[in-house]
Amino acid sequence: MIKINTKKLAKFFGYKLIRLVILLIVIAAISFIMIQMSPIDPVKAYLGQRIVSQEQMAIIGNYWGTNLTLGERVLGWLQTLATGSMGFSLIYRVPVTEVIMQKFTASFILMAVSWIISGIVGFGLGILAGAKEGTLIDKAIKTYCYILQSTPTFWIGLVFLMVFSVYLGWFPIGLSVPIGQLSDTVTFWQWLYRLILPAITLSVVGIASLTMYTRDKLISIKKSDYFLFAQARGESFWGIIKNHGVRNILIPAITIQFMSFNELFGGTILVEQVFAYPGIGQATVAAGLRSDVPLLLGIVLISATFVFLGNLIADIIYKYVDPRIRGEDDE
Amino acid sequence: MSETPWYNRGLFSSLNLRQKTLLTICLTASVLLIIFICGTLINANLPTDFTIKMQPPSFEHPFGTDWMGRDMLIRTIKGLSLSIIIGIGASIISSIIAIILAFIASMNSKCDEFVSWLIDLFASIPHILLIMMISISLGKGAFGVIMAVAFSHWVNLTRVLRAEVLQINTSEYVALSKRFGKSRFWIAKEHILPLVLSQIFVGTLLVFPHAIMHESSVTFLGFGLSPHEPAIGIILSESMTYLAMGAWWLAFFPGVALLIVVLLFDIIGDNLKRLYDPSEANK
Numbered sequence: 001m002i003k004i005n006t007k008k009l010a011k012f013f014g015y016k017l018i019r020l021v022i023l024l025i026v027i028a029a030i031s032f033i034m035i036q037m038s039p040i041d042p043v044k045a046y047l048g049q050r051i052v053s054q055e056q057m058a059i060i061g062n063y064w065g066t067n068l069t070l071g072e073r074v075l076g077w078l079q080t081l082a083t084g085s086m087g088f089s090l091i092y093r094v095p096v097t098e099v100i101m102q103k104f105t106a107s108f109i110l111m112a113v114s115w116i117i118s119g120i121v122g123f124g125l126g127i128l129a130g131a132k133e134g135t136l137i138d139k140a141i142k143t144y145c146y147i148l149q150s151t152p153t154f155w156i157g158l159v160f161l162m163v164f165s166v167y168l169g170w171f172p173i174g175l176s177v178p179i180g181q182l183s184d185t186v187t188f189w190q191w192l193y194r195l196i197l198p199a200i201t202l203s204v205v206g207i208a209s210l211t212m213y214t215r216d217k218l219i220s221i222k223k224s225d226y227f228l229f230a231q232a233r234g235e236s237f238w239g240i241i242k243n244h245g246v247r248n249i250l251i252p253a254i255t256i257q258f259m260s261f262n263e264l265f266g267g268t269i270l271v272e273q274v275f276a277y278p279g280i281g282q283a284t285v286a287a288g289l290r291s292d293v294p295l296l297l298g299i300v301l302i303s304a305t306f307v308f309l310g311n312l313i314a315d316i317i318y319k320y321v322d323p324r325i326r327g328e329d330d331e
Numbered sequence: 332m333s334e335t336p337w338y339n340r341g342l343f344s345s346l347n348l349r350q351k352t353l354l355t356i357c358l359t360a361s362v363l364l365i366i367f368i369c370g371t372l373i374n375a376n377l378p379t380d381f382t383i384k385m386q387p388p389s390f391e392h393p394f395g396t397d398w399m400g401r402d403m404l405i406r407t408i409k410g411l412s413l414s415i416i417i418g419i420g421a422s423i424i425s426s427i428i429a430i431i432l433a434f435i436a437s438m439n440s441k442c443d444e445f446v447s448w449l450i451d452l453f454a455s456i457p458h459i460l461l462i463m464m465i466s467i468s469l470g471k472g473a474f475g476v477i478m479a480v481a482f483s484h485w486v487n488l489t490r491v492l493r494a495e496v497l498q499i500n501t502s503e504y505v506a507l508s509k510r511f512g513k514s515r516f517w518i519a520k521e522h523i524l525p526l527v528l529s530q531i532f533v534g535t536l537l538v539f540p541h542a543i544m545h546e547s548s549v550t551f552l553g554f555g556l557s558p559h560e561p562a563i564g565i566i567l568s569e570s571m572t573y574l575a576m577g578a579w580w581l582a583f584f585p586g587v588a589l590l591i592v593v594l595l596f597d598i599i600g601d602n603l604k605r606l607y608d609p610s611e612a613n614k
Contacts, residue, residue, distance in 0.1 A: 162583070
């Protein structure tokens with residue numbers, strides 16, 4: 001029976017909330033200062049190749065506040081942030097929160113799909129490799145993981161694009177919407193069809209660390225006394241793996257998977273760039289290249305919150321869901 | 332196992348595990364050194380020959396040629412040597428940061444809390460995003476990339492070093508030295524540094540593969556080296572344009588080459604770890 005100490009839980013969440021707020025304030029300030037330090041002139045980067053007179057440039061500079069001191073700018077940015085507004089995106093010309101909401105939903109689906117696929121497949125492969133330790137299957141899975149860990153995500157995307165889109169012609173080369181169609185008229189199947197390749201790329205990359213972790217855990221369990229005893233009782237091999245292996249590893253494996261939000265987000269940026277999938281990753285790259293400071297800072301804050309949430313869930317699972325640790329806590 | 336594994340048969344059968352580990356390290360290191368030296372000797376301004384542009388791989392040009400008729404093999408090697416230089420710079424700087432922070436953490440509990448908080452802070456921003464931002468703030472280019480990669484990869488090594496230093500600090504000989512009135516700096520130099528030196532060394536080498544991978548990723552996105560430099564990231568982002576035309580060799584071979592270099596560094600790091608920590612060797 002799950003018995004949760006509410007007072008302790010409230011304290012835990014309150015503490016985490018304070019941490020998140022402090023973290024976000026510091027990240028907001030530091031990233032803002034970092035961007036401001038940049039020798040790249042935002043006005044010039046924004047205008048690009050367009051020819052503009054000095055006076056007009058001064059007007060834009062004035063409007064953006066490039067003539068203020070650094071301290072004033074940091075305070076101003078934190079003050080606007082406190083009111084819940086992240087400013088106005090310069091390249092999309094709508095409030096940053098709106099851009100992030102829209103882009104993040106598109107990316108969220110991509111991330112969620114690949115996160116689930118990589119979790120299930122990674123865990124399965126890890127169990128298989130651990131159970132068949134030393135055999136050809138184990139070696140194949142291990143080699144696969146080693147190679148994947150040393151492969152840049154975007155290159156795997158490129159290879160998939162070459163094989164499945166260009167050579168076999170199974171999937172479109174990019175874009176989440178067929179050319180010449182509005183994004184709201186896309187049918188579900190069209191959209192799903194274009195999601196497959198980016199999602200597979202992202203999951204293939206995410207498998208490696210989980211598989212290696214699961215494999216190592218299972219091997220150490222296989223050396224334990226209770227495993228030996230179960231074998232002596234005459235239980236079937238896969239039965240023992242199921243009852244003693246999977247049950248023991250599942251919770252730490254899920255925790256690991258939740259803690260991988262950091263890499264997941266980084267991978268999404270690269271994969272979206274390769275497949276021209278219009279999500280948060282493309283928005284990040286566009287914001288960075290064209291000096292859209294409000295949008296870039298907004299994305300940094302959102303991604304930090306996202307990673308923090310992943311770690312928080314991992315913490316909760318570790319502290320409250322794991323029956324062994326929960327039992328110790330309540331006593 | 333009753334039958335002898337492959338590495339105990341034939342040419343290397345007389346070697347023990349330690350010798351084999353050393354041999355592996357030497358072989359992989361020499362391969363990397365050859366790539367590096369070849370890369371530095373090659374002139375960056377390759378001749379362009381439009382009569383042989385966009386040719387698939389052949390015996391004359393094993394990696395094919397690009398849209399300006401440049402040999403892709405030479406460009407790739409040049410790019411790899413650039414990656415190796417950036418990797419060396421970034422991993423050394425990140426280890427220095429890690430050492431300094433681990434030292435600060437060992438001072439007192441307040442400093443220790445501060446360092447742990449700093450680790451949390453840096454770990455909570457996605458790596459790629461952090462590298463992008465630092466690179467932008469330093470004005471991109473080689474310097475920006477090296478600093479960006481260095482400032483985002485010290486986290487793991489600092490964690491390891493901090494735990495190690497904490498453990499050493501509780502030992503009896505450190506307490507004894509304190510009683511004898513030795514300064515903190517003396518203890519750090521004489522007691523702690525020799526013990527963590529191997530960790531630092533291995534940690535630096537293990538940053539290397541990540542550094543190279545992240546450098547190429549960031550360059551690919553357009554936040555790293557400038558487009559006229561012969562970096563792997565630039566080559567790969569260029570190849571995106573020609574992908575639909577079926578020019579697969581532009582993306583495939585440079586990527587495989589990068590993968591091999593990263594793997595070689597991984598192998599060196601793992602083997603060195605075994606050499607320094609024999610208890611790991613049997614895993």
